[in-house]
Amino acid sequence: MAILHHYPLCPHSRFVRLVCAEMGVALDFVEERPWERRETFLALDPSGQTPVLVMPDGLIIPGAGTIVEYLDEALGDQAGENRLMPRDLAARIEVRRLLAWFSGKFHDEVTGYLVNEKVYKRFVPVSAGGGPPDMNAIRAARANVRYHMRYVGYLIAKRKWLAGDDLTLADLAAAAHLSCVDYLGDAPWSEDETAKIWYARVKSRPAFRALLADRVPGMAPPDHYANLDF
Protein backbone atom coordinates (compact mmCIF):
# COMPACT_ATOMS: atom_id res chain seq x y z
CA MET A 1 0.00 0.00 0.00
CA ALA A 2 1.16 3.57 -0.58
CA ILE A 3 2.39 5.39 2.55
CA LEU A 4 1.69 9.07 3.19
CA HIS A 5 4.02 10.92 5.52
CA HIS A 6 1.78 13.70 6.77
CA TYR A 7 0.82 15.94 9.65
CA PRO A 8 -2.89 16.09 10.60
CA LEU A 9 -3.18 19.89 10.46
CA CYS A 10 -0.82 20.40 7.51
CA PRO A 11 -3.13 21.69 4.76
CA HIS A 12 -0.93 20.28 1.97
CA SER A 13 -1.14 16.83 3.58
CA ARG A 14 -4.92 17.14 3.84
CA PHE A 15 -5.12 18.07 0.17
CA VAL A 16 -3.26 14.87 -0.81
CA ARG A 17 -5.45 12.76 1.50
CA LEU A 18 -8.56 14.13 -0.22
CA VAL A 19 -7.12 13.53 -3.69
CA CYS A 20 -6.13 9.94 -2.84
CA ALA A 21 -9.56 9.24 -1.32
CA GLU A 22 -11.33 10.62 -4.41
CA MET A 23 -9.07 8.60 -6.72
CA GLY A 24 -9.34 5.39 -4.71
CA VAL A 25 -5.64 5.29 -3.79
CA ALA A 26 -5.50 3.42 -0.46
CA LEU A 27 -3.03 4.89 2.04
CA ASP A 28 -1.16 3.89 5.13
CA PHE A 29 -0.12 6.84 7.26
CA VAL A 30 3.03 7.92 9.06
CA GLU A 31 2.54 11.01 11.18
CA GLU A 32 5.49 13.36 10.84
CA ARG A 33 6.22 16.35 13.01
CA PRO A 34 8.20 18.34 10.47
CA TRP A 35 9.80 20.45 13.20
CA GLU A 36 11.52 17.33 14.61
CA ARG A 37 13.48 16.94 11.34
CA ARG A 38 13.64 13.15 11.67
CA GLU A 39 16.63 11.83 9.79
CA THR A 40 14.72 9.07 8.01
CA PHE A 41 12.16 11.67 6.89
CA LEU A 42 14.86 14.04 5.63
CA ALA A 43 16.29 11.11 3.68
CA LEU A 44 12.95 10.87 1.82
CA ASP A 45 12.90 14.61 1.09
CA PRO A 46 15.69 17.00 2.05
CA SER A 47 13.22 19.91 2.23
CA GLY A 48 11.79 18.22 5.35
CA GLN A 49 8.24 19.32 4.58
CA THR A 50 5.03 17.31 4.67
CA PRO A 51 3.56 15.57 2.75
CA VAL A 52 5.69 12.88 1.11
CA LEU A 53 4.04 9.95 -0.65
CA VAL A 54 5.88 6.63 -0.98
CA MET A 55 4.33 4.34 -3.59
CA PRO A 56 4.15 0.54 -3.10
CA ASP A 57 7.09 0.11 -5.53
CA GLY A 58 9.23 2.47 -3.42
CA LEU A 59 8.89 5.55 -5.64
CA ILE A 60 9.20 8.66 -3.43
CA ILE A 61 7.09 11.70 -4.30
CA PRO A 62 7.66 14.81 -2.17
CA GLY A 63 5.33 17.81 -2.02
CA ALA A 64 1.60 18.10 -2.65
CA GLY A 65 1.93 19.77 -6.06
CA THR A 66 4.29 17.08 -7.36
CA ILE A 67 2.16 14.30 -5.84
CA VAL A 68 -1.10 15.38 -7.47
CA GLU A 69 0.54 15.90 -10.87
CA TYR A 70 2.08 12.43 -10.59
CA LEU A 71 -1.22 10.79 -9.58
CA ASP A 72 -2.95 12.39 -12.56
CA GLU A 73 -0.20 11.23 -14.93
CA ALA A 74 -0.05 7.71 -13.54
CA LEU A 75 -3.73 7.05 -12.78
CA GLY A 76 -5.77 9.85 -14.37
CA ASP A 77 -6.69 7.90 -17.50
CA GLN A 78 -8.32 5.16 -15.41
CA ALA A 79 -10.49 7.71 -13.62
CA GLY A 80 -12.52 8.51 -16.74
CA GLU A 81 -15.14 11.13 -16.02
CA ASN A 82 -14.06 11.40 -12.40
CA ARG A 83 -10.65 12.68 -13.37
CA LEU A 84 -9.66 15.54 -11.06
CA MET A 85 -7.51 17.28 -13.69
CA PRO A 86 -9.39 17.96 -16.94
CA ARG A 87 -7.85 16.92 -20.26
CA ASP A 88 -8.49 20.18 -22.09
CA LEU A 89 -5.40 22.42 -21.98
CA ALA A 90 -7.27 25.65 -21.21
CA ALA A 91 -9.22 23.92 -18.42
CA ARG A 92 -5.95 22.64 -16.96
CA ILE A 93 -4.67 26.22 -16.81
CA GLU A 94 -7.65 27.23 -14.71
CA VAL A 95 -7.20 24.29 -12.33
CA ARG A 96 -3.49 25.01 -11.92
CA ARG A 97 -4.14 28.75 -11.48
CA LEU A 98 -6.47 27.96 -8.58
CA LEU A 99 -4.09 25.36 -7.17
CA ALA A 100 -1.40 28.05 -7.06
CA TRP A 101 -3.95 30.40 -5.51
CA PHE A 102 -4.90 28.12 -2.64
CA SER A 103 -1.66 26.18 -2.09
CA GLY A 104 0.42 29.34 -2.54
CA LYS A 105 -1.37 32.64 -1.94
CA PHE A 106 -4.00 31.40 0.52
CA HIS A 107 -1.31 29.46 2.38
CA ASP A 108 1.01 32.49 2.55
CA GLU A 109 -1.77 34.83 3.68
CA VAL A 110 -3.90 32.56 5.90
CA THR A 111 -3.17 28.88 6.61
CA GLY A 112 0.59 29.29 6.98
CA TYR A 113 0.18 31.91 9.70
CA LEU A 114 -2.58 30.07 11.57
CA VAL A 115 -1.02 26.62 11.57
CA ASN A 116 2.41 27.96 12.42
CA GLU A 117 1.28 30.27 15.21
CA LYS A 118 -1.43 28.09 16.74
CA VAL A 119 -0.04 24.60 16.25
CA TYR A 120 3.63 24.26 15.28
CA LYS A 121 4.88 26.91 17.72
CA ARG A 122 3.42 24.94 20.64
CA PHE A 123 5.76 22.07 19.94
CA VAL A 124 8.92 23.83 18.81
CA PRO A 125 11.47 25.00 21.43
CA VAL A 126 11.66 28.77 21.88
CA SER A 127 15.28 28.64 20.69
CA ALA A 128 14.05 27.30 17.33
CA GLY A 129 11.26 29.86 16.88
CA GLY A 130 8.57 28.25 19.05
CA GLY A 131 6.64 29.89 21.87
CA PRO A 132 3.39 31.77 22.27
CA PRO A 133 1.48 32.72 19.11
CA ASP A 134 2.16 36.08 17.50
CA MET A 135 -1.27 37.71 17.66
CA ASN A 136 -0.41 40.11 14.81
CA ALA A 137 0.11 37.16 12.46
CA ILE A 138 -3.17 35.59 13.59
CA ARG A 139 -5.03 38.87 13.12
CA ALA A 140 -3.57 39.24 9.62
CA ALA A 141 -4.72 35.72 8.72
CA ARG A 142 -8.22 36.39 10.09
CA ALA A 143 -8.48 39.56 8.01
CA ASN A 144 -7.10 37.92 4.87
CA VAL A 145 -9.35 34.86 4.99
CA ARG A 146 -12.40 37.08 4.48
CA TYR A 147 -11.51 38.16 0.97
CA HIS A 148 -10.55 34.60 0.04
CA MET A 149 -13.96 33.46 1.27
CA ARG A 150 -15.60 36.07 -0.95
CA TYR A 151 -13.45 34.95 -3.87
CA VAL A 152 -14.71 31.39 -3.44
CA GLY A 153 -18.27 32.76 -3.34
CA TYR A 154 -17.62 34.84 -6.47
CA LEU A 155 -16.40 31.81 -8.41
CA ILE A 156 -19.19 29.54 -7.21
CA ALA A 157 -21.81 32.12 -8.16
CA LYS A 158 -20.66 31.62 -11.78
CA ARG A 159 -19.73 27.94 -11.76
CA LYS A 160 -20.82 24.66 -10.25
CA TRP A 161 -17.33 23.92 -8.90
CA LEU A 162 -14.37 26.26 -8.43
CA ALA A 163 -12.72 25.61 -11.81
CA GLY A 164 -15.85 24.84 -13.87
CA ASP A 165 -18.55 22.18 -14.29
CA ASP A 166 -16.71 19.40 -12.52
CA LEU A 167 -15.04 18.77 -9.20
CA THR A 168 -11.27 19.20 -9.68
CA LEU A 169 -8.05 19.41 -7.71
CA ALA A 170 -8.87 23.10 -7.19
CA ASP A 171 -11.89 22.32 -4.99
CA LEU A 172 -9.92 19.80 -2.95
CA ALA A 173 -7.00 22.18 -2.40
CA ALA A 174 -9.29 25.01 -1.33
CA ALA A 175 -11.35 22.75 0.95
CA ALA A 176 -8.21 21.24 2.51
CA HIS A 177 -6.93 24.69 3.46
CA LEU A 178 -10.32 25.85 4.69
CA SER A 179 -10.71 22.69 6.77
CA CYS A 180 -7.55 23.64 8.71
CA VAL A 181 -8.81 27.18 9.20
CA ASP A 182 -12.17 25.77 10.34
CA TYR A 183 -10.52 23.31 12.76
CA LEU A 184 -8.74 26.24 14.38
CA GLY A 185 -12.02 28.17 14.70
CA ASP A 186 -11.07 30.94 12.28
CA ALA A 187 -13.33 30.32 9.27
CA PRO A 188 -15.75 33.27 8.89
CA TRP A 189 -18.67 31.28 7.46
CA SER A 190 -21.02 34.22 7.77
CA GLU A 191 -18.88 36.19 5.29
CA ASP A 192 -20.27 34.52 2.18
CA GLU A 193 -23.27 32.21 2.00
CA THR A 194 -22.35 30.85 -1.44
CA ALA A 195 -18.88 29.85 -0.26
CA LYS A 196 -20.41 28.15 2.76
CA ILE A 197 -22.79 26.12 0.59
CA TRP A 198 -19.91 25.04 -1.65
CA TYR A 199 -17.85 23.97 1.38
CA ALA A 200 -20.77 21.98 2.82
CA ARG A 201 -21.01 20.23 -0.57
CA VAL A 202 -17.30 19.29 -0.56
CA LYS A 203 -17.15 18.26 3.08
CA SER A 204 -20.13 15.91 2.72
CA ARG A 205 -18.23 13.81 0.17
CA PRO A 206 -17.09 10.41 1.48
CA ALA A 207 -13.48 11.41 0.76
CA PHE A 208 -13.73 14.02 3.53
CA ARG A 209 -14.84 11.65 6.31
CA ALA A 210 -11.46 10.55 7.61
CA LEU A 211 -10.24 14.16 7.72
CA LEU A 212 -13.19 15.32 9.79
CA ALA A 213 -12.65 12.49 12.28
CA ASP A 214 -8.99 13.44 12.93
CA ARG A 215 -8.22 15.16 16.21
CA VAL A 216 -5.01 16.81 17.38
CA PRO A 217 -4.50 16.00 21.10
CA GLY A 218 -5.19 19.04 23.26
CA MET A 219 -6.86 20.99 20.47
CA ALA A 220 -10.57 20.42 19.91
CA PRO A 221 -12.24 21.88 16.83
CA PRO A 222 -15.46 23.95 17.13
CA ASP A 223 -18.75 22.05 17.37
CA HIS A 224 -19.80 22.70 13.78
CA TYR A 225 -16.50 21.44 12.34
CA ALA A 226 -17.61 17.87 11.57
CA ASN A 227 -21.29 18.71 11.12
CA LEU A 228 -22.10 18.21 7.44
CA ASP A 229 -24.95 20.75 7.53
CA PHE A 230 -22.98 23.20 9.71
Place this chain on the structure above:
Amino acid sequence: MAILHHYPLCPHSRFVRLVCAEMGVALDFVEERPWERRETFLALDPSGQTPVLVMPDGLIIPGAGTIVEYLDEALGDQAGENRLMPRDLAARIEVRRLLAWFSGKFHDEVTGYLVNEKVYKRFVPVSAGGGPPDMNAIRAARANVRYHMRYVGYLIAKRKWLAGDDLTLADLAAAAHLSCVDYLGDAPWSEDETAKIWYARVKSRPAFRALLADRVPGMAPPDHYANLDF
Protein backbone atom coordinates in the same frame (compact mmCIF):
# COMPACT_ATOMS: atom_id res chain seq x y z
CA MET B 1 3.28 36.86 -30.94
CA ALA B 2 2.88 35.78 -27.31
CA ILE B 3 3.06 38.60 -24.75
CA LEU B 4 4.77 38.21 -21.39
CA HIS B 5 3.71 40.54 -18.60
CA HIS B 6 6.81 40.56 -16.41
CA TYR B 7 9.04 42.55 -14.11
CA PRO B 8 12.80 42.54 -14.90
CA LEU B 9 13.92 41.46 -11.42
CA CYS B 10 10.99 39.12 -10.73
CA PRO B 11 12.66 35.68 -10.60
CA HIS B 12 9.49 33.88 -11.74
CA SER B 13 9.34 36.16 -14.80
CA ARG B 14 13.00 35.44 -15.55
CA PHE B 15 12.34 31.71 -15.31
CA VAL B 16 9.58 31.94 -17.94
CA ARG B 17 11.78 34.09 -20.20
CA LEU B 18 14.51 31.43 -20.07
CA VAL B 19 12.03 28.63 -20.78
CA CYS B 20 10.51 30.49 -23.76
CA ALA B 21 13.96 31.28 -25.16
CA GLU B 22 15.05 27.63 -24.84
CA MET B 23 11.80 26.43 -26.47
CA GLY B 24 11.88 29.00 -29.27
CA VAL B 25 8.68 30.76 -28.15
CA ALA B 26 9.07 34.38 -29.34
CA LEU B 27 7.83 36.97 -26.88
CA ASP B 28 6.75 40.56 -26.79
CA PHE B 29 7.09 42.14 -23.36
CA VAL B 30 4.94 44.34 -21.17
CA GLU B 31 6.72 45.52 -18.04
CA GLU B 32 4.43 45.36 -15.04
CA ARG B 33 5.08 46.88 -11.65
CA PRO B 34 2.97 44.49 -9.60
CA TRP B 35 2.77 46.98 -6.70
CA GLU B 36 0.86 49.42 -8.93
CA ARG B 37 -1.99 46.88 -9.25
CA ARG B 38 -2.93 48.08 -12.74
CA GLU B 39 -6.56 47.31 -13.45
CA THR B 40 -5.95 45.81 -16.87
CA PHE B 41 -3.28 43.58 -15.33
CA LEU B 42 -5.58 42.46 -12.52
CA ALA B 43 -8.17 41.62 -15.18
CA LEU B 44 -5.67 39.14 -16.66
CA ASP B 45 -4.94 37.59 -13.26
CA PRO B 46 -6.69 38.60 -10.04
CA SER B 47 -3.67 37.53 -7.97
CA GLY B 48 -1.84 40.51 -9.48
CA GLN B 49 1.51 38.72 -9.58
CA THR B 50 4.03 38.51 -12.40
CA PRO B 51 4.45 36.75 -14.77
CA VAL B 52 1.36 36.31 -16.95
CA LEU B 53 1.69 34.93 -20.48
CA VAL B 54 -0.90 35.80 -23.13
CA MET B 55 -0.74 33.50 -26.15
CA PRO B 56 -1.34 34.79 -29.71
CA ASP B 57 -4.87 33.28 -29.66
CA GLY B 58 -5.69 35.24 -26.49
CA LEU B 59 -5.28 32.36 -24.02
CA ILE B 60 -4.21 33.81 -20.65
CA ILE B 61 -1.78 31.79 -18.53
CA PRO B 62 -0.97 33.23 -15.08
CA GLY B 63 1.94 32.14 -12.91
CA ALA B 64 5.30 30.61 -13.79
CA GLY B 65 4.40 27.08 -12.66
CA THR B 66 1.21 27.03 -14.72
CA ILE B 67 2.97 28.59 -17.72
CA VAL B 68 5.78 26.05 -17.89
CA GLU B 69 3.42 23.09 -17.47
CA TYR B 70 1.25 24.51 -20.27
CA LEU B 71 4.23 25.07 -22.59
CA ASP B 72 5.34 21.48 -22.04
CA GLU B 73 1.84 20.14 -22.72
CA ALA B 74 1.27 22.29 -25.79
CA LEU B 75 4.76 22.30 -27.35
CA GLY B 76 6.85 19.68 -25.54
CA ASP B 77 6.34 16.94 -28.13
CA GLN B 78 7.81 19.16 -30.85
CA ALA B 79 10.94 19.75 -28.79
CA GLY B 80 12.13 16.15 -29.12
CA GLU B 81 15.38 15.63 -27.27
CA ASN B 82 15.48 19.24 -26.15
CA ARG B 83 12.33 18.85 -24.10
CA LEU B 84 12.74 20.62 -20.76
CA MET B 85 10.41 18.23 -18.91
CA PRO B 86 11.38 14.57 -19.30
CA ARG B 87 8.75 12.01 -20.37
CA ASP B 88 9.57 9.41 -17.75
CA LEU B 89 7.25 9.72 -14.73
CA ALA B 90 9.97 9.29 -12.10
CA ALA B 91 12.19 11.84 -13.86
CA ARG B 92 9.26 14.29 -13.91
CA ILE B 93 8.95 13.92 -10.14
CA GLU B 94 12.57 14.96 -9.70
CA VAL B 95 12.14 17.99 -11.98
CA ARG B 96 8.98 19.08 -10.17
CA ARG B 97 10.59 18.51 -6.76
CA LEU B 98 13.40 20.87 -7.72
CA LEU B 99 10.99 23.36 -9.28
CA ALA B 100 9.15 23.47 -5.95
CA TRP B 101 12.52 23.80 -4.20
CA PHE B 102 13.68 26.82 -6.19
CA SER B 103 10.37 28.54 -7.00
CA GLY B 104 9.07 27.88 -3.48
CA LYS B 105 11.66 27.28 -0.78
CA PHE B 106 14.52 29.26 -2.33
CA HIS B 107 12.11 32.09 -3.10
CA ASP B 108 10.72 32.11 0.46
CA GLU B 109 14.17 32.00 2.03
CA VAL B 110 16.25 34.10 -0.38
CA THR B 111 14.91 35.80 -3.52
CA GLY B 112 11.62 36.93 -1.99
CA TYR B 113 13.41 38.80 0.79
CA LEU B 114 16.07 40.34 -1.45
CA VAL B 115 13.82 41.50 -4.27
CA ASN B 116 11.19 42.78 -1.87
CA GLU B 117 13.59 44.64 0.41
CA LYS B 118 16.03 45.95 -2.18
CA VAL B 119 13.76 46.59 -5.16
CA TYR B 120 10.01 46.61 -4.56
CA LYS B 121 10.16 48.61 -1.32
CA ARG B 122 11.90 51.48 -3.13
CA PHE B 123 8.84 52.03 -5.27
CA VAL B 124 5.99 51.28 -2.88
CA PRO B 125 4.64 54.09 -0.63
CA VAL B 126 5.49 53.69 3.06
CA SER B 127 1.76 53.44 3.80
CA ALA B 128 1.62 50.29 1.66
CA GLY B 129 4.69 48.62 3.19
CA GLY B 130 7.42 50.42 1.24
CA GLY B 131 10.40 52.26 2.67
CA PRO B 132 13.99 51.44 3.55
CA PRO B 133 15.09 47.81 3.40
CA ASP B 134 14.77 45.66 6.52
CA MET B 135 18.38 44.63 7.09
CA ASN B 136 17.34 41.61 9.16
CA ALA B 137 15.50 40.19 6.16
CA ILE B 138 18.49 40.84 3.92
CA ARG B 139 20.86 39.22 6.40
CA ALA B 140 18.59 36.16 6.62
CA ALA B 141 18.57 35.86 2.83
CA ARG B 142 22.37 36.17 2.67
CA ALA B 143 22.75 33.42 5.27
CA ASN B 144 20.19 31.15 3.62
CA VAL B 145 21.60 31.45 0.11
CA ARG B 146 24.80 29.73 1.25
CA TYR B 147 23.22 26.37 1.97
CA HIS B 148 21.22 26.54 -1.26
CA MET B 149 24.47 27.15 -3.13
CA ARG B 150 25.98 24.10 -1.47
CA TYR B 151 22.87 22.08 -2.38
CA VAL B 152 23.34 23.01 -6.05
CA GLY B 153 26.98 21.95 -5.75
CA TYR B 154 25.97 18.67 -4.08
CA LEU B 155 23.57 17.82 -6.91
CA ILE B 156 25.99 18.82 -9.67
CA ALA B 157 28.75 16.72 -8.11
CA LYS B 158 26.53 13.68 -8.85
CA ARG B 159 24.80 14.74 -12.06
CA LYS B 160 25.47 16.67 -15.23
CA TRP B 161 22.44 18.93 -14.71
CA LEU B 162 20.37 19.55 -11.58
CA ALA B 163 17.73 16.90 -12.25
CA GLY B 164 19.85 14.38 -14.19
CA ASP B 165 21.62 13.96 -17.53
CA ASP B 166 19.76 16.71 -19.37
CA LEU B 167 19.03 20.39 -18.96
CA THR B 168 15.50 20.73 -17.56
CA LEU B 169 13.11 23.28 -16.12
CA ALA B 170 14.89 22.74 -12.79
CA ASP B 171 18.14 24.29 -14.04
CA LEU B 172 16.31 27.25 -15.54
CA ALA B 173 14.31 27.92 -12.38
CA ALA B 174 17.42 27.73 -10.19
CA ALA B 175 19.43 29.92 -12.55
CA ALA B 176 16.63 32.48 -12.84
CA HIS B 177 16.52 32.89 -9.06
CA LEU B 178 20.30 32.99 -8.74
CA SER B 179 20.50 35.59 -11.51
CA CYS B 180 18.35 37.95 -9.41
CA VAL B 181 20.49 37.31 -6.35
CA ASP B 182 23.61 37.92 -8.46
CA TYR B 183 22.20 41.15 -9.94
CA LEU B 184 21.69 42.42 -6.40
CA GLY B 185 25.29 41.53 -5.48
CA ASP B 186 24.37 38.81 -2.96
CA ALA B 187 25.44 35.58 -4.67
CA PRO B 188 28.27 33.98 -2.65
CA TRP B 189 30.11 32.40 -5.58
CA SER B 190 33.09 31.47 -3.42
CA GLU B 191 30.84 29.18 -1.34
CA ASP B 192 30.84 26.29 -3.80
CA GLU B 193 33.04 25.96 -6.87
CA THR B 194 30.87 23.23 -8.43
CA ALA B 195 27.75 25.39 -8.20
CA LYS B 196 29.65 28.28 -9.76
CA ILE B 197 30.77 26.14 -12.71
CA TRP B 198 27.18 24.92 -13.25
CA TYR B 199 25.89 28.53 -13.21
CA ALA B 200 28.55 29.65 -15.69
CA ARG B 201 27.39 26.78 -17.93
CA VAL B 202 23.73 27.88 -17.75
CA LYS B 203 24.40 31.59 -18.12
CA SER B 204 26.50 31.08 -21.25
CA ARG B 205 23.52 29.60 -23.10
CA PRO B 206 22.04 31.88 -25.78
CA ALA B 207 18.70 31.82 -23.90
CA PHE B 208 20.35 33.78 -21.09
CA ARG B 209 21.61 36.69 -23.20
CA ALA B 210 18.58 38.97 -23.06
CA LEU B 211 18.32 38.53 -19.30
CA LEU B 212 21.93 39.54 -18.73
CA ALA B 213 21.48 42.66 -20.85
CA ASP B 214 18.50 43.92 -18.81
CA ARG B 215 19.12 46.80 -16.44
CA VAL B 216 16.87 48.29 -13.77
CA PRO B 217 17.26 52.10 -13.81
CA GLY B 218 19.22 53.29 -10.80
CA MET B 219 20.45 49.79 -9.88
CA ALA B 220 23.61 48.55 -11.56
CA PRO B 221 24.62 44.89 -11.16
CA PRO B 222 28.17 43.98 -10.08
CA ASP B 223 30.86 43.86 -12.79
CA HIS B 224 30.96 40.07 -13.01
CA TYR B 225 27.18 39.78 -13.50
CA ALA B 226 27.15 39.59 -17.30
CA ASN B 227 30.63 38.10 -17.63
CA LEU B 228 30.20 34.55 -18.92
CA ASP B 229 33.47 33.38 -17.33
CA PHE B 230 32.85 35.37 -14.11
